[in-house]
Every structure is written in C-alpha cells, then in structure tokens.
Amino acid sequence: MSDVTRILNEIQQGNRASANELLPLVYAELRRLAGNRMRQEAAGQTLQPTALVHEAFLRLVGDAAVEWDGRSHFFAAAAEAMRRILIENARRRKSAKRGGDARRHPISDADAIADAIADADDLDDLLDLDAALTKLAADEPALAKLVELRFFAGLTIEESANTLGVSVRTVTRNWAFVRAWLGREMKSGEKD
Template sequence: MTEHNGYTTRLQNLLDRWSAGDEKAIDEIIVHSQEQLRRIASRMLSAKPHVGRWNLTDDVLQNALIRLHRSLKAVKPDSKRAFIGLAATQIRRELIDMARSLYGPEGRGRHHKSDPGQADPDGNAHPLYEKADPADDVINQLEMVEFHESVDMLAEDEREVFKLIFYQSMTQSEVASLLKVSERTIKRRWRQARLSLKRILGSDEK
C-alpha cells in the first residue's frame, strides 16, 4: 500500500479538528478519504465474487460511507491508523449485510437462475457455464459471513494485524511500519490470528 505524506498530513489535521469539536471537519474527512476508501472497498469486494456479481464498488462504498459518518459521530479516531481501521470495519460490515440480504431466505442470490446459452440444432438450450448447486452457494456465503463475524472475536492485537493484511492487502513489512513494531512481531500476530480463527470456527486444520 503506497503512502502519500500529503494525504496523511491532511487527514491528521482534519482528525485533530474533529477531535477539537469542529463540526465541519467530519464531512471533509469523508471527502478527503473517499478515493483511498474506494480502493479498500474494491479489494474487499473482489474477494467476494458472489456479492460483487450483484453490487458495484460504489454501491458498497456509498453505504459504507453512511455507516462511517454515523460512527464518526460517536467515535473520534485520533490517527490515520485508527481512522482507516474504523472505515475498513464499516466496509466489511456492509459486505456482510449485503451477503446476508442476497443469500437469505428471500435473497435474489439464493433464488437466481442463470440465463441459458444458445440452443443447439435440436432446440435444446445449454447453460453458458457449469452451474453450481444453489444450496452449496448459499452455504458457502453463510459460512463466509460467519468467518467475517468471527474476526471481531479475535484479541485486539491479532484482530488489527489480521484486518490490515487480509482486508487491506498490506504486506507484513508495511503493517510493522504502521504499527511501529518489528516485522517478527507482525508475523507472530498474523499466525496467531489465523490459528485463533480456526479454533473459533471449529476447524481442525493445522
């Protein structure tokens, strides 16, 4: 993830103004960070093709920004690290709600039937691609929702590292620099976070 000193300096200035009670700063924070948050939303959405099939990045971003605006009314992050963490959480929650809506009992993702392909000479239509079992599709999506919700159950230091690497595509070196700890510490927290998730989800994988 590329760092831009101008972006970070401006963001910190806006966060300081918001913490000091400047009501106008909150909207400026949203506008200033929109492009970076769009990139985060795009990365998260690309990891969830069954949600991305029905929603564009800007759909996710728009709803997540509404969530973020509400959150900023209650929480005043004092650094870029805290702000990006808060924003990424709102994007992730929006994706979870989208998955629930799409693959719940009345969801269009659960009941969707793919259009057939061109008919053969005998008039029989064939699917454009091999269609997966709809039941498996729903189960996979519900398991994915459970996985993302389980991330919030991790210990704070594990959760922060996991979110930065898994959701924001940061390297371990970049995370170490951001959190001002050694790369060895990040490797340890990243490994422990994955082991903790396996325990939470009841996996026997090593």
C-alpha cells in the first residue's frame, strides 16, 4: 500500500491530522495537473494554479463522506474538483453584474475540446462544454470521466488508461469518439 493510499484511508476513518501528511505527497502531482489545465485557460485568468490546487485539495479532504479507493481514485476526483472550480469561476466571470457579455464562436468538429476555451474572451464555450459533458455523463459516465482526465487534468492517454483501468487502445478509441461527439453536441447547441 502506498503512503498516499494509507493516508487517504486514515483521513476516511476520521484522522484529519493525516491531511497534513497527504498534501506534501500529492502536491507536485496536483500542481502539474493544475498547471496543464491553466495553460489552456484565458490569458486574463485571475485564478492561479496554486490557488486551484489548494481549493481542489480542500474540497477533496474536507468531505469526510468520500471513500477513497486508492491513489487513482483520488487523482480522478482531483480532476473533477478542478473542473468544477474552473466552471464556477467561469460562471462568476460571465455573470452580468461582472460585465460578462456572451459571444459565440463556431467550434470545429476536429478539435472541439481544445477550441472550446481557446478564445480568452469567450466563456460561453467553456460553459457549453460543461453542459455537453454533463449530458454525456448521464449516458456514458466513463467517457465523461475520460474527458475530465484528459482535458481538465491534462493526463496522457497512458495515464488515463491506468486511472480508468482500461487498455490504451480503448482510451484512444474512446477519446476519438468523445471528441467528435462533443464537437457535434456543442455545434448543435449554437443553434439554440
């Protein structure tokens, strides 16, 4: 059992002091995930990778009801927490009282995910991506988790396969499918 898994088990059993031991062990990896994600964010982003890591960590260890199934589960949950934090931040920035005027831009089917937030001024695309991902999660939770791991956490195909417990070939095939699906879904959302 790795130190991370042992400490996660202790936290789960109510030992909050173990959270102090966990952060140094996972901080570098969480910082790398946040850095990958933040490189895709808008240039004027006020949220920094360090703040994203700290907020995600607090959400993860602050919930005593979570049962961690090891290191992979923890990092998958971290990817989801980072996604939620970034979506919440985008919604705050977009809100009318903060001057967020909506603009839409076409997204190519070929690279829907990368293009979704490429424009520094376009928060609608990020919110559309979140809506499409939520819809996907209702029907295909494994594919939605793959998008979170690849896009929001910045994991490679191999790392995603390891985290999901499937083959690299399955992840590669599913990644191609989900990118095309998201492209079509987000494109159809523009007509609404």
